[in-house]
Amino acid sequence: MIARDRNWLLIFAVxxxxxxxxxxxxxxxxxTVIRDALxxxxxxxxxxxxxxxxxxxxxxxxxxxxxGGYIMALITLNDAIPFGSLLGILGAVAGAxxxxxxIGYFLFFGGIRGSYFTIVTxxxxxxxxxxAVSWSSVTGGDSGLIGIPPIAFDVGGVHVDLSQDLPSYxxxxxxxxxxxxxxxxxxxxxxxxxxTAIQDNEVRAAALGHNAPLRLLVTFILSAAIAGLAGALxxxxxxxxxxxxxxxxxxxxxxxxxxxxGRGTLLGPxxxxxxxxxxxxxxxxxxxxxxxxxxxxxxxxxVFVLPDGIxxxxxxxxxxxxxxxxxx
Amino acid sequence: xxxxxxxLLNALTLISILMLVGLGLAISFGLMNVTNLAHGEFVTxxxxxxxxxxxxxxxxxxxxxxxxxxxxxxxxxxxFAIIRxxxxxxxxxxxxxxxxxxxxxxxxELTFGLGAKPVTPPIEGTFDLFFTVYPAYRLILIxxxxxxxxxxxxxxxxxxxGLDIRTVIQNREMxxxxxxxxxxxxxIAFTFGAAIAGLAGGLxxxxxxxxxxxxVNYLANAFFVVIVGGVGSIGGLVAGSVFVGGLTSIxxxxxxxxxxxxxxxxxxIVAVRxxxxxxxxxxxx
Numbered sequence: 001m002i003a004r005d006r007n008w009l010l011i012f013a014v015x016x017x018x019x020x021x022x023x024x025x026x027x028x029x030x031x032t033v034i035r036d037a038l039x040x041x042x043x044x045x046x047x048x049x050x051x052x053x054x055x056x057x058x059x060x061x062x063x064x065x066x067x068g069g070y071i072m073a074l075i076t077l078n079d080a081i082p083f084g085s086l087l088g089i090l091g092a093v094a095g096a097x098x099x100x101x102x103i104g105y106f107l108f109f110g111g112i113r114g115s116y117f118t119i120v121t122x123x124x125x126x127x128x129x130x131x132a133v134s135w136s137s138v139t140g141g142d143s144g145l146i147g148i149p150p151i152a153f154d155v156g157g158v159h160v161d162l163s164q165d166l167p168s169y170x171x172x173x174x175x176x177x178x179x180x181x182x183x184x185x186x187x188x189x190x191x192x193x194x195x196t197a198i199q200d201n202e203v204r205a206a207a208l209g210h211n212a213p214l215r216l217l218v219t220f221i222l223s224a225a226i227a228g229l230a231g232a233l234x235x236x237x238x239x240x241x242x243x244x245x246x247x248x249x250x251x252x253x254x255x256x257x258x259x260x261x262g263r264g265t266l267l268g269p270x271x272x273x274x275x276x277x278x279x280x281x282x283x284x285x286x287x288x289x290x291x292x293x294x295x296x297x298x299x300x301x302x303v304f305v306l307p308d309g310i311x312x313x314x315x316x317x318x319x320x321x322x323x324x325x326x327x328x
Numbered sequence: 329x330x331x332x333x334x335x336l337l338n339a340l341t342l343i344s345i346l347m348l349v350g351l352g353l354a355i356s357f358g359l360m361n362v363t364n365l366a367h368g369e370f371v372t373x374x375x376x377x378x379x380x381x382x383x384x385x386x387x388x389x390x391x392x393x394x395x396x397x398x399x400x401x402x403x404x405x406x407x408f409a410i411i412r413x414x415x416x417x418x419x420x421x422x423x424x425x426x427x428x429x430x431x432x433x434x435x436x437e438l439t440f441g442l443g444a445k446p447v448t449p450p451i452e453g454t455f456d457l458f459f460t461v462y463p464a465y466r467l468i469l470i471x472x473x474x475x476x477x478x479x480x481x482x483x484x485x486x487x488x489x490g491l492d493i494r495t496v497i498q499n500r501e502m503x504x505x506x507x508x509x510x511x512x513x514x515x516i517a518f519t520f521g522a523a524i525a526g527l528a529g530g531l532x533x534x535x536x537x538x539x540x541x542x543x544v545n546y547l548a549n550a551f552f553v554v555i556v557g558g559v560g561s562i563g564g565l566v567a568g569s570v571f572v573g574g575l576t577s578i579x580x581x582x583x584x585x586x587x588x589x590x591x592x593x594x595x596x597i598v599a600v601r602x603x604x605x606x607x608x609x610x611x612x613x
Contacts, residue, residue: 106600115422122551135587293438299424300428302423
């Protein structure tokens with residue numbers, strides 16, 4: 001096991017430990033705040049899995065979050081459907097994956113990469129939000145759908161009911177931990193190595209026998225499916241779904257979470273999501289329109305000052321000390 | 329018959345606007361390889377310039393002069409402050425220009441306040457076109473857009489600055505070798521594209537809902553124009569505008585605007601999938 005992996009697992013273990021002891025010190029409200037932030041952290045990790053490994057930026061990832069949310073809402077609000085929560089989650093994941101498969105197929109096999117991909121996904125996000133607003137007979141239009149029940153299901157004779165704060169927190173934290181660990185083991189294994197090769201030089205990777213478009217497509221679908229899962233979880237916890245959930249602002253924010261937390265680290269984006277949301281709540285309480293303005297400034301600052309995220313400060317400091325030590 | 333002519337003229341209005349907005353994007357995205365997500369804000373700034381001039385008592389035509397100037401100023405500052413430092417980092421350009429776009433949107437909202445801004449057209453009333461009756465202002469819009477495009481074609485094909493641009497686009501290193509200041513050429517070309525987008529914003533202001541967030545729709549559509557039409561030629565720009573603008577106007581008659589937009593997006597994606605080489609000119613990939 002190389003040192004980098006050991007460090008990652010160590011940080012992961014610390015985060016899990018913090019998540020486990022947190023309920024001992026927090027009241028119900030604080031638990032729900034962290035729970036919702038963790039769901040967005042899962043969403044950020046899903047984007048990072050694609051962007052961090054392939055170097056291709058998806059600018060409409062909230063579309064998948066929103067699709068997952070709306071599917072979950074529609075299924076659980078329909079009393080005729082049994083096992084609403086489980087089927088809802090399945091439907092949300094499948095729906096987001098399906099849309100990603102269609103769009104990804106045309107783009108990746110059409111040779112679309114880089115900026116072109118970014119722009120098409122940007123437009124996809126715009127259209128998803130418009131569709132959510134205008135298709136009001138199904139989506140409830142601007143006001144969205146309310147009264148979505150909390151997740152509840154029976155598994156192996158055990159009744160799971162997430163209407164209380166603590167069980168829902170534990171459920172979300174466990175899912176986030178499992179998914180992040182799974183994504184990490186995929187991306188450090190052979191699959192991730194091939195993706196890195198494709199990112200470095202796609203022609204060469206293809207010449208070595210790797211089906212580059214297929215790899216990118218499957219990675220994109222997986223990323224979208226997890227975004228859909230995050231969306232489904234979120235609407236059940238919040239109890240409502242609105243067009244904002246598929247909107248451009250959320251797509252933008254998730255990019256900031258990943259960029260601030262550190263692209264390609266999977267854990268960084270989760271932490272980035274938690275901390276930036278905290279900052280957002282504080283700032284928005286002064287003046288709601290100040291937040292997008294600040295977000296814009298953060299983008300510019302990241303690009304010029306911290307291209308590798310907050311965590312890179314540590315690496316840079318370490319590099320600084322190392323070079324000092326080796327100096328004669 | 330009159331239905332057909334009206335649809336055609338509606339399409340022509342949209343196509344004209346798309347061509348003007350797409351022109352600046354064709355320069356920055358297609359030729360300089362810079363993904364400028366703040367391009368839609370040039371349109372917004374142009375529209376707000378007309379609103380501002382009208383609100384302090386100026387005429388629409390004065391506003392229409394101010395619109396490209398406002399676009400040019402914003403574009404010039406953006407190029408100097410951000411884009412020229414990031415020519416070799418495409419993803420960073422995307423992030424930074426998106427940040428600028430957010431800053432401009434919120435800046436406009438903080439300055440001018442919430443809500444749509446009214447802009448009155450210079451002429452009310454309609455014009456009898458023999459087949460049909462059509463709003464006079466839209467005819468003027470089409471005429472101005474066509475004249476502007478003609479001017480740009482002449483500028484690029486007939487002047488020495490146009491020759492510089494064409495040289496830099498074909499081969500940047502060689503252009504530097506023969507003594508062309510490529511940074512300056514890029515900066516001027518970028519500013520020029522921003523000015524044209526500002527003009528488009530000014531022209532569309534009386535027809536559109538003038539909001540700080542109006543730019544993003546033009547941004548998405550203009551990118552489709554450039555992607556579908558292919559980069560590097562005025563012909564591609566026209567073809568892309570006709571494809572996106574024409575399809576949108578025809579669909580808008582039958583179905584809701586957002587569904588129409590979704591279909592146009594899908595059509596554009598399929599078109600790119602089917603003709604990846606014909607629609608993209610290798611240089612920009």
